Amino acid sequence: MRLSSLMISLVAFGVAAVGALLAARSLVTIVEERSVIAVQEALADANHGWASVIGDGLQIVMEGEAPSEAVRFRAMTVAGSMVDASRVIDNMSVTATAAIAPPNFAIEILRNDSGISLIGLIPASVDRDALVARVEALARGLPVADLLEVADYPEPELWAAAQDYSLDALQRLPRSKISVASGRVAVTAISDSAEHKARLEAELSRSIPEDVRVDLSISAPRPVITPYTTRFILDDDGPRFDACVADTPQSLDRIERAAAQLGPVSAAGCIEGLGAPSRRWGDAVVMGIDAVGKLGGGTITFSDTDVVLVAALQTPPAIFDEVVGELSNALPDVFALDATLPNPPNSAEEGPATFTATLSPEGQVQLRGRVADALMNQTLENFAHAQFGADVVTMGTRIVEDLPMGWSVRMLAAVDALSELSNGAVVVTPDIITVRGNTGSTGANGRISRLLIERLGEQAEFEIDVTYVEALDPIAGLPTPEECVDKILGLTSERKIIFDPGSATLTAESGALVDDIAEVLRRCADLKLEIAGYTDSQGRDSMNLDLSQQRANSVLAALRDRRVPVGSFEAIGYGEADPIADNGTEEGREANRRIEFRLITPEPIEEVTTGLEALEEDLAAEIEAEAEEATAEPEADGE
Structure with a gap:
């Protein structure tokens, strides 16, 4: 009996011990889970979602990567406020702090007719005073605004090459914006003409430093032409333009088509430019060309709003009066017509006054002929020196009295016209100025015609026979x-x-x-x-x-x-x-x-006929039909 009682007691104690152990473990698990949940909720409320919480018995293990040491400390403080701080184990890491990156060095250079501005950030190693001094030299007396700032960081690779190239470009571009960065330059500029644009792009492309990226964006605005001049001639050699300008592509096309109807057109081609005195410039020029065609020959000159029509010799007066009357009434109100029917010359006087200016292919200039006095001779020589250089001009003139009126002006205009040629001659007589030679510029004919009209007036008689030679054109060498x-x-x-x-x-x-x-x-x-x-x-x-x-x-x-x-x-x-x-x-x-x-070729733009143009065409057809009826009625009476 004693053994049985002892066994029962031992079994009872064993069962009690196991129950106590299980109860203790359950209590620990409950405490651990509640502690973890409490800490997690507190961290979430404090915006520390990056931290994770792991329970290890009664200990709370914190893991995760804190953005900074201060944030890690705040997370530990939040966890210690929920449980005993001694129970919190810190297994967190801190994000490595990156080195402070150097700034982006860059300069914006702005240049216009008012001066130059420098804006941006440059390395401390750059000699700022020397940089500004170079820019001031390029400004040629115009103000230079120095808005640069300096940062003490190492100079980037290729910075010096990009900076030097930008100053070289600035020297060539009086109206430009140049952006400079390490190894890169962006150039935005305006050139004077299409030829100037091509030359600038070729020069700037050839001088790009190695490993420097350059973006060029140079635009060429339409030229401003003054006086706005078109001169059309129809004679035994066929139709031709000495000068031809138009205000729109549509006007240019209509003018060229009107001239082409009278035969193959030679000499100066038409150009598009600003400065037209009227929106109906193209209409007026087409009317003038048609009038010359009806006369069978002659010359018509448009200089702004002044129109001078000189008929060919032997033009019947009746036809002249009819054509001039129609043209005078048809021209837009702003244009003024002056028409002349020349008389055949009686006889040529012997030994007319003559002045000749020649330019050789080697660049030598010779002036010979008659001048009015010593003062005019000196003025002529000084003008030639200014145009060509003092070391290439040879004077062969002589002073003669009783020269025709305006002779001195005609001589100066001849020298001015000669400067447009690569080689050739200009001959001045009392009746006409003749310009012959070669040029490397496609627009030389037009420029010569405009300057002679500007110097001598719309009624001046001159003849231009200038040949464009591609070998003399510095731009023509560039491939298409x-x-x-x-x-x-x-x-x-x-x-x-x-x-x-x-x-x-x-x-x-x-x-x-x-x-x-x-x-x-x-x-x-x-x-x-x-x-x-x-x-x-x-x-x-x-x-x-x-x-x-x-x-x-x-x-x-x-x-x-x-x-x-x-x-x-x-x-x-x-x-x-x-x-x-x-x-x-x-x-x-x-x-x-x-x-x-x-x-990459642009898509063709279809020509659109406006309602106004259609109305003009209908009115022209009606007028033509009425004219045919009026012409046919007398014939019926005669029958």
Whole structure:
């Protein structure tokens, strides 16, 4: 019995011990879970969601990456406020603090007729005083606003090269905005003319430093022409313009078509420019050309609103009166017509007064003929020195009394006209000024005509026979966009731009070809070019499209690295489109993996006839029909 009682007691104690142990463990688990939840809620309320909480018995383990040491400490404080701080274990880390990055150094240079402004941030190593002094020298007395700031950080690579190039560009561009950064320069400017624009782009492209990226954007506004002059001649040599301007492309086209109806037009072509005295300039010029055609010959000159019509010799007076009357009534109100029917000359006097100015191909100038007095002779010589230089002018003039009225003005105008030629001669007589020679400028005829009219008046008689010689034109040496693309196609027909397999990385052997293409493009100003990338048909369409785009971008970047102005270029990937060979063979797939270069041409603009133009055409048709009826009625009476 004693043994049984003892066993029962032991079993009872064992059961009690196990129950106490289970109860203790359950209590610990409950305390642990409630502590973890409490700490998590407190951290969330304090915006410390980055921290995680793990229960380990009665201990609370904090983990996570704190943005800073202060934030980590605040998280520990929040956890210690919910449970005993001794129970909180810190296993958190702190985000490493990045080094302070240097600022972006950049300069904005603004230049106009009022002066130059420098705005931006430059490295402390740059000699600011020397930089400003260089800009002041370029300003030539105009104010320079120095708004630069300095930061003491290392000078970026290629900063000096970009800065020097920007100052070189500033010297050439009186109206410009130049943005300078490390290894990059962006130039936005306005040139005086299309020829000036092409010359500036060629000069600036040739001087780009190695590894510096330059974006050129130079615009050429329409020229302002004064006096606004058109001079049309119809004689035995056919129709021609000595000068021709128009205010709109539509007017220019109508003027050229009106002249072409009288025969093949030679000499100066029409140009578009600002300064027209009337919105109906094109209408007036077309009317004048038609009037010369009806007369069968003559000269009509428009100088702003003054119109001078000189009929050809032997023009019947009746026809002259009829045509002049029609033209006088048809011209817009702002234009004033002065018409002359010349009489045949009686007889030529022997030994007429003559002055001749010649310019040799070597640049030597000789003036010979008659002048009124010593003062005029000295004035003429000084004017020639100013135009050509004192070391190339030879005087062969002699003083003679009783010269025709206005002789001195005609001589100075002749020297001025000679300065527009590359070589040639200008002969002045009492009746006419004759200009003959060669020029390297396509607009020389028009400029000579305008300056003679401006100096001598609209009724001045002059003849211009100036030949444009492409070899004398400094701009003509630049290839046309079509010639540039043809040269590139010639290079790529023999060699091929190759990439590493499955990538957009150019192979080493392709570098020489890209060098040759860049050499061609650097001489091509204002070229709009598309760089098209193609692949073979292997692989997914989307993958091929992305790869072709990446390869076209790689070629564009390679050209930019070689100092080619690529601002007007476009890189486009076409994937496996437009195969040029069979993708079923290895040779065909190799041919289809290619880069093509082609011009970007603007879409043609359809000509739209306005309601006003249609009304004018209907009225003209009605007037013509009434005129035919009026002409036909007397014939019926006669029958």
